[in-house]
Amino acid sequence: MSGAEEIVTLTASQMAEAMKKGDLSSRQIVEAELETAKAVDPKTQSYLATCFNSAFMVADAVDEARALGQQLPDLAGVPIAIKDMIVTKGVETTAASKILKGWVPPYDATAVGKVKENGMPILAKTNLDEFAQGSSTENSAFHPTFNPWDLERVPGGSGGGSAAAVSSFESPLALGTDTGGSIRQPASFTGSVGMKPTYGRVSRFGAISMASSLDQIGPCARTVEDAAMLFDAIAGYDPKDSTSIPGCEPAALKAALEGKRGDLSGIRVGVISEASGEGFSKDVMDGFLRGANLLSSMGAKVEEKSFPNFLHGIQIYYILMPAEVSSNMSRYDGMRYGLRVMPPDATASSMMAATREEGFGPEVKRRIMLGTYVLSSGQYEKMYVAAQKVRTVLIEDFKKAFQSFDVLICPTSPTTAFKAGEVEDPVTMYKNDIATIPANLAGLPAISLPVGLDDLGLPIGFQIMADRKKDELAFKVASALEEAVSRENDGPIWNKVPRLWKSGE
Ligand code: GLN
Numbered sequence: 243m244s245g246a247e248e249i250v251t252l253t254a255s256q257m258a259e260a261m262k263k264g265d266l267s268s269r270q271i272v273e274a275e276l277e278t279a280k281a282v283d284p285k286t287q288s289y290l291a292t293c294f295n296s297a298f299m300v301a302d303a304v305d306e307a308r309a310l311g312q313q314l315p316d317l318a319g320v321p322i323a324i325k326d327m328i329v330t331k332g333v334e335t336t337a338a339s340k341i342l343k344g345w346v347p348p349y350d351a352t353a354v355g356k357v358k359e360n361g362m363p364i365l366a367k368t369n370l371d372e373f374a375q376g377s378s379t380e381n382s383a384f385h386p387t388f389n390p391w392d393l394e395r396v397p398g399g400s401g402g403g404s405a406a407a408v409s410s411f412e413s414p415l416a417l418g419t420d421t422g423g424s425i426r427q428p429a430s431f432t433g434s435v436g437m438k439p440t441y442g443r444v445s446r447f448g449a450i451s452m453a454s455s456l457d458q459i460g461p462c463a464r465t466v467e468d469a470a471m472l473f474d475a476i477a478g479y480d481p482k483d484s485t486s487i488p489g490c491e492p493a494a495l496k497a498a499l500e501g502k503r504g505d506l507s508g509i510r511v512g513v514i515s516e517a518s519g520e521g522f523s524k525d526v527m528d529g530f531l532r533g534a535n536l537l538s539s540m541g542a543k544v545e546e547k548s549f550p551n552f553l554h555g556i557q558i559y560y561i562l563m564p565a566e567v568s569s570n571m572s573r574y575d576g577m578r579y580g581l582r583v584m585p586p587d588a589t590a591s592s593m594m595a596a597t598r599e600e601g602f603g604p605e606v607k608r609r610i611m612l613g614t615y616v617l618s619s620g621q622y623e624k625m626y627v628a629a630q631k632v633r634t635v636l637i638e639d640f641k642k643a644f645q646s647f648d649v650l651i652c653p654t655s656p657t658t659a660f661k662a663g664e665v666e667d668p669v670t671m672y673k674n675d676i677a678t679i680p681a682n683l684a685g686l687p688a689i690s691l692p693v694g695l696d697d698l699g700l701p702i703g704f705q706i707m708a709d710r711k712k713d714e715l716a717f718k719v720a721s722a723l724e725e726a727v728s729r730e731n732d733g734p735i736w737n738k739v740p741r742l743w744k745s746g747e
Pocket residue numbers: 374375376377399400419420421422423424425452563675
């Protein structure tokens with residue numbers, strides 16, 4: 243598949259360039275991605291459903307418009323995959339749950355609408371942990387996804403499908419959702435780039451709700467520049483989302499291109515001291531510190547920043563998140579959409595109970611129970627209200643930190659990708675997100691990019707957090723670091739992934 247190989251290993255921006263020049267058509271790209279998916283997806287299992295027929299229709303329309311000399315958006319003709327937590331009109335959307343099996347949404351999420359306005363062919367819906375609850379994509383009700391760097395390992399979660407699709411060249415771009423790290427931790431495990439925008443910069447309309455005060459849609463890509471282009475395409479005010487931020491025009495591509503020049507003088511970088519030590523592997527810390535040194539070699543002022551409450555984020559999250567989950571999951575009642583299980587002599591409540599018993603997997607049930615508990619009278623003040631107060635403290639801590647620093651950095655995840663089946667107890671699984679959760683609690687933008695490989699040849703993720711609405715700054719710093727890492731490693735990390743279409747890999 244040499245022709246296809248050449249095409250699918252292009253970045254999104256190179257694809258866009260090649261189409262502009264007339265060297266490549268969108269149809270050729272979608273064909274190459276189809277060929278790749280046929281060879282690779284049986285191994286990674288990134289996709290839950292594909293929609294290549296409609297992708298070809300979009301590709302042809304874009305090619306035709308280009309042939310007529312029409313002015314097209316930058317990403318026109320560049321394909322994308324969509325996490326199955328985001329609704330797509332006319333394409334089955336399940337959130338990887340049996341309870342939504344067969345549900346075909348009658349509308350598009352705002353972000354999906356924007357993808358379509360940009361002329362991007364949608365290739366597939368990607369796998370995830372059921373209702374985005376998990377860190378390994380082993381909790382999907384349908385099948386697990388595997389990590390292209392080592393097929394015995396997990397791609398992270400919950401957005402393991404989007405991350406694996408992008409890193410295995412099944413798609414140049416994907417959308418994800420991030421409630422506690424589900425874009426960034428899978429990016430870290432798969433050597434790709436994942437970005438969680440400021441809460442409110444990308445509309446949540448049509449993102450299936452997990453924990454609404456934390457959820458955010460964001461871009462998954464192989465390069466920072468590609469992630470920036472996708473961010474610019476999907477961000478912006480949306481009256482359909484009451485938490486959407488007005489008047490904040492996205493300019494991430496410009497920032498990423500600026501960053502590529504490698505000048506970070508004047509940028510104050512805080513290294514979160516607490517995100518190290520117990521649980522953080524030596525390889526991850528070594529890779530992270532190499533990245534921090536690269537930032538200072540480009541002129542940034544890098545200093546340690548003690549942030550005592552940073553690691554408490556996870557405790558707050560596991561009270562507030564299940565509370566919101568328990569409320570959001572209550573809409574799956576067998577009445578309105580999705581699965582309905584009718585026991586003999588069904589009443590409304592026995593039907594609901596039987597539907598939920600069959601429709602929800604164990605992790606979702608665990609979180610509904612946890613959430614119902616922390617919201618119950620007696621626990622509400624002690625747990626839920628207390629956690630909200632500590633959340634406010636954490637937000638204030640970030641505000642203070644951003645008076646002295648422009649960005650804060652730490653490893654994205656304490657370890658590199660672990661083996662499928664290796665992490666059995668839920669609490670160990672939850673700890674994967676210890677460094678990603680604080681950005682969700684404070685609504686901050688944060689990006690993960692690969693900074694090197696560990697002893698086993700697995701990618702290490704580096705996280706950059708910025709103040710609210712400073713998404714562009716996170717892109718700029720990430721882009722500078724990506725260039726420096728690429729120079730140190732004889733080329734980009736993403737390009738070192740095994741080519742899974744070759745037999746034996
Ligand atoms: N892994 C985290 C969890 O299980 C985050 C999930 C997410 O961001 N959707 O809750």
